[in-house]
Amino acid sequence: xxxxxxxxxxxxxxxxxxxxxxxxxxxxxxxxxxxxxxxxxxxxxxxxxxxxxxxxxxxxxxxxxxxxxxxxxxxxxxxxxxxxxxxxxxxxxxxxxxxxxxxxxxxxxxxxxxxxxxxxxxxxxxxxxxxxxxxxxxxxxxxxxxxxxxxxxxxxxxxxxxxxxxxxxxxxxxxxxxxxxxxxxxxxxxxxxxxxxxxxxxxxxxxxxxxxxxxxxxxxxxxxxxxxxxxxxxxxxxxxxxxxxxxxxxxxxxxxxxxxxxxxxxxxxxxxxxxxxxxxxxxxxxxxxxxxxxxxxxxxxxxxxxxxxxxxxxxxxxxxxxxxxxxxxxxxxxxxxxxxxxxxxxxxxxxxxxxxxxxxxxxxxxxxxxxxxxxxxxxxxxxxxxxxxxxxxxxxxxxxxxxxxxxxxxxxxxxxxxxxxxxxxxxxxxxxxxxxxxxxxxxxxxxxxxxxxxxxxxxxxxxxxxxxxxxxxxxxxxxxxxxxxxxxxxxxxxxxxxxxxxxxxxxxxxxxxxxxxxx
Amino acid sequence: xxxxxxxxxxxxxxxxxxxxxxxxxxxxxxxxxxxxxxxxxxxxxxxxxxxxxxxxxxxxxxxxxxxxxxxxxxxxxxxxxxxxxxxxxxxxxxxxxxxxxxxxxxxxxxxxxxxxxxxxxxxxxxxxxxxxxxxxxxxxxxxxxxxxxxxxxxxxxx
Amino acid sequence: xxxxxxxxxxxxxxxxxxxxxxxxxxxxxxxxxxxxxxxxxxxxxxxxxxxxxxxxxxxxxxxxxxxxxxxxxxxxxxxxxxxxxxxxxxxxxxxxxxxxxxxxxxxxxxxxxxxx
Numbered sequence: 145x146x147x148x149x150x151x152x153x154x155x156x157x158x159x160x161x162x163x164x165x166x167x168x169x170x171x172x173x174x175x176x177x178x179x180x181x182x183x184x185x186x187x188x189x190x191x192x193x194x195x196x197x198x199x200x201x202x203x204x205x206x207x208x209x210x211x212x213x214x215x216x217x218x219x220x221x222x223x224x225x226x227x228x229x230x231x232x233x234x235x236x237x238x239x240x241x242x243x244x245x246x247x248x249x250x251x252x253x254x255x256x257x258x259x260x261x262x263x264x265x266x267x268x269x270x271x272x273x274x275x276x277x278x279x280x281x282x283x284x285x286x287x288x289x290x291x292x293x294x295x296x297x298x299x300x301x302x303x304x305x306x307x308x309x310x311x312x313x314x315x316x317x318x319x320x321x322x323x324x325x326x327x328x329x330x331x332x333x334x335x336x337x338x339x340x341x342x343x344x345x346x347x348x349x350x351x352x353x354x355x356x357x358x359x360x361x362x363x364x365x366x367x368x369x370x371x372x373x374x375x376x377x378x379x380x381x382x383x384x385x386x387x388x389x390x391x392x393x394x395x396x397x398x399x400x401x402x403x404x405x406x407x408x409x410x411x412x413x414x415x416x417x418x419x420x421x422x423x424x425x426x427x428x429x430x431x432x433x434x435x436x437x438x439x440x441x442x443x444x445x446x447x448x449x450x451x452x453x454x455x456x457x458x459x460x461x462x463x464x465x466x467x468x469x470x471x472x473x474x475x476x477x478x479x480x481x482x483x484x485x486x487x488x489x490x491x492x493x494x495x496x497x498x499x500x501x502x503x504x505x506x507x508x509x510x511x512x513x514x515x516x517x518x519x520x521x522x523x524x525x526x527x528x529x530x531x532x533x534x535x536x537x538x539x540x541x542x543x544x545x546x547x548x549x550x551x552x553x554x555x556x557x558x559x560x561x562x563x564x565x566x567x568x569x570x571x572x573x574x575x576x577x578x579x580x581x582x583x584x585x586x587x588x589x590x591x592x593x594x595x596x597x598x599x600x601x602x603x604x605x606x607x608x609x610x611x612x613x614x615x616x617x618x619x620x621x622x623x624x625x626x627x628x629x630x631x632x633x634x635x636x637x638x639x640x641x642x643x644x645x646x647x648x649x650x651x652x653x654x655x656x657x658x659x660x661x662x663x
Numbered sequence: 664x665x666x667x668x669x670x671x672x673x674x675x676x677x678x679x680x681x682x683x684x685x686x687x688x689x690x691x692x693x694x695x696x697x698x699x700x701x702x703x704x705x706x707x708x709x710x711x712x713x714x715x716x717x718x719x720x721x722x723x724x725x726x727x728x729x730x731x732x733x734x735x736x737x738x739x740x741x742x743x744x745x746x747x748x749x750x751x752x753x754x755x756x757x758x759x760x761x762x763x764x765x766x767x768x769x770x771x772x773x774x775x776x777x778x779x780x781x782x783x784x785x786x787x788x789x790x791x792x793x794x795x796x797x798x799x800x801x802x803x804x805x806x807x808x809x810x811x812x813x814x815x816x817x818x819x820x821x
Numbered sequence: 822x823x824x825x826x827x828x829x830x831x832x833x834x835x836x837x838x839x840x841x842x843x844x845x846x847x848x849x850x851x852x853x854x855x856x857x858x859x860x861x862x863x864x865x866x867x868x869x870x871x872x873x874x875x876x877x878x879x880x881x882x883x884x885x886x887x888x889x890x891x892x893x894x895x896x897x898x899x900x901x902x903x904x905x906x907x908x909x910x911x912x913x914x915x916x917x918x919x920x921x922x923x924x925x926x927x928x929x930x931x932x933x934x935x936x937x
Contacts, residue, residue, distance in 0.1 A: 154757040158746060165742035168735065214756025290898055297905045301912060308916055314923040315934045321849060321916035322935075328856050328909045329843065335902060336836070336863050342895070343870045389935045697882045703904055781882035807911050811918065 152196040153232040160278035171267035186253040193246035200239040207235035207659040220662040233287030236648030241284035251619040258615030276302040300327035319389035326386040333373030337366040351660035359424030377409035381440040391460035396514020400507035431479025441468030473564040487567040492646035494563030501556040508545035508623040519609040525596040532598030539598040546590035551583040559634035668721040677719035684712035695793035696786035702793040706800025713805040741799030763787030828869040835862030849927040871895030
């Protein structure tokens with residue numbers, strides 16, 4: 145293990161954070177210097193995330209532990225020692241989330257270089273962008289409950305600032321307030337739950353807490369608070385009202401990062417359910433709670449997308465509905481974890497594979513819709529039309545993202561959704577039927593949007609548009625490549641990156657605890 | 664004298680007090696590793712002096728004295744200094760306290776266990792980090808207060 | 822002096838009051854006040870967790886000999902939470918300022934361009 149791999153967990157957080165604070169200073173030297181710095185940082189982050197993933201996936205399911213301020217402990221501990229430092233603990237699932245974050249950080253940053261070129265406030269924009277990336281990395285890599293809360297709040301503040309970034313837009317300010325209020329509330333729920341756990345067990349480390357948790361009434365209250373808070377932050381349906389506003393009103397590249405932020409909250413939820421409370425809850429009940437949340441999210445997300453005439457908001461509701469598919473896959477896996485039938489792991493694989501597929505497809509759709517809205521000068525689908533004549537590549541990219549998200553073969557959305565359908569059918573056929581029907585409705589939504597925006601006769605608005613510059617085309621093309629490659633060779637990716645992540649959650653509770661505390 | 668400054672009593676007391684408040688803030692930052700307080704608390708105290716000045720003399724009264732760009736630059740510098748200090752120990756681990764108990768000039772003195780009178784030169788990187796955080800917080804809060812006051816003042820006159 | 826469960830009751834009361842304010846008030850500034858109340862309640866709860874009857878503050882500078890100390894970790898948590906609370910409150914209030922500038926009102930029933 146090289147020194148770089150050893151320090152990769154903290155570097156993934158520290159480098160973007162360093163970049164976030166250096167950006168306004170370097171920005172005084174000019175845009176070129178600033179963009180070089182940011183480009184180098186996101187490239188370094190992507191490389192580190194890949195190295196970390198290779199290392200963790202190659203270790204045979206043993207998580208990597210990193211101690212901040214180091215030098216006191218050697219892991220795993222022995223003889224009843226407990227760690228008092230803040231630990232970062234990276235297992236398959238964390239490394240997998242790191243890959244998703246790195247993918248969107250890389251494409252989002254390079255897309256933003258061109259997208260935000262003519263706008264003012266670029267220094268602040270990229271500063272917040274990097275801070276959000278740092279927060280998301282922290283959330284997925286940390287092994288400490290309170291540290292998780294701190295990174296959750298960092299993402300909340302950065303994300304809400306990004307939603308309300310365009311202060312000259314009325315709706316953006318309304319959305320910003322709403323998002324920040326909901327994020328703060330969810331953060332306080334999480335903090336209260338952490339307080340309840342700390343009061344009982346006197347520890348904040350996830351592994352130590354997981355070993356000592358008893359399943360008392362107070363624990364269940366804490367679980368309820370964590371479930372509510374994190375589901376709220378992830379945009380699951382009864383608490384989803386902020387999500388379409390946030391995705392819809394933030395600048396297009398940021399919407400993609402916000403979706404990854406929601407996924408990081410989902411990761412936190414899964415980590416808490418599987419690792420922290422895995423042995424002390426009725427997994428059947430909690431699994432079904434997740435399934436009900438999932439069905440609500442899928443159904444409401446798709447139905448609301450159906451009635452939108454605002455392109456960005458339509459994609460936003462599509463993104464909300466996809467959170468439901470992840471919850472469905474993992475919920476099915478949770479519901480059957482006690483008996484561990486074959487299809488439980490399949491469900492987990494489906495739900496987790498859908499995370500990276502959703503990040504790629506939704507990212508692509510948000511990028512493309514940002515380009516379209518800027519070219520057409522309107523967000524209203526009824527005023528667009530005929531843009532496909534002069535924006536051939538953008539329309540192709542949008543179409544690929546849309547059909548992939550709706551789960552049409554041979555794209556990646558189909559690969560993951562098929563796993564979810566298969567497992568959900570075995571648990572209860574009704575679940576699979578509803579999931580398939582919603583996917584078909586989502587396809588209808590995107591067909592309508594595509595037809596309204598890109599097809600039709602050449603009109604006044606579409607006469608002067610053109611495909612965007614190469615700086616925006618290449619990140620979109622990169623995401624299209626991910627969509628197609630993941631769709632053509634799903635077996636390879638499921639075996640090499642999804643299965644280690646799914647196993648880390650589904651089977652890896654003991655490994656996670658033992659990596660810190662010893663066997 | 665512009666019309667959104669406060670009465671002569673407030674202004675006189677402010678003139679007398681704000682230096683002392685800033686001094687106390689610096690004291691809290693400086694002794695962060697020995698007594699209650701630290702970078703954030705001291706920084707907040709210093710920023711409260713700026714807020715007091717703003718309230719007493721009005722936003723126009725401070726024009727040219729507190730430059731927003733300078734404040735922001737110092738804030739970035741504080742944050743970078745904190746991260747840089749954390750990076751110093753990366754040979755062992757991030758946040759490793761390189762200077763503690765080194766015997767060196769910069770806070771390298773070793774600390775006796777148990778009750779003691781406090782060793783100002785102990786603590787390693789912690790006092791330096793307190794200063795970095797203190798710089799960031801005092802300028803950051805001052806900038807927030809200024810921006811909000813100027814922003815809401817503009818609204819009233821529009 | 823034994824103060825028993827009083828701080829926990831106050832903390833719960835603050836959280837409930839804050840939730841009530843957040844759910845039933847119509848003014849954006851009052852919503853921010855509600856959030857701040859919840860935050861204060863949670864902070865009080867955290868810091869109370871670490872309290873030990875008769876304990877002194879966990880600092881060795883001029884500490885009396887052989888005294889029980891209160892737990893330092895919850896104090897660190899509370900401080901972190903306060904710092905975060907400062908940032909969130911500042912951001913929420915800035916949004917309120919901008920909402921007022923655009924809509925000319927702080928009434929949530931009139932700030933409703935985004936729905937459906």
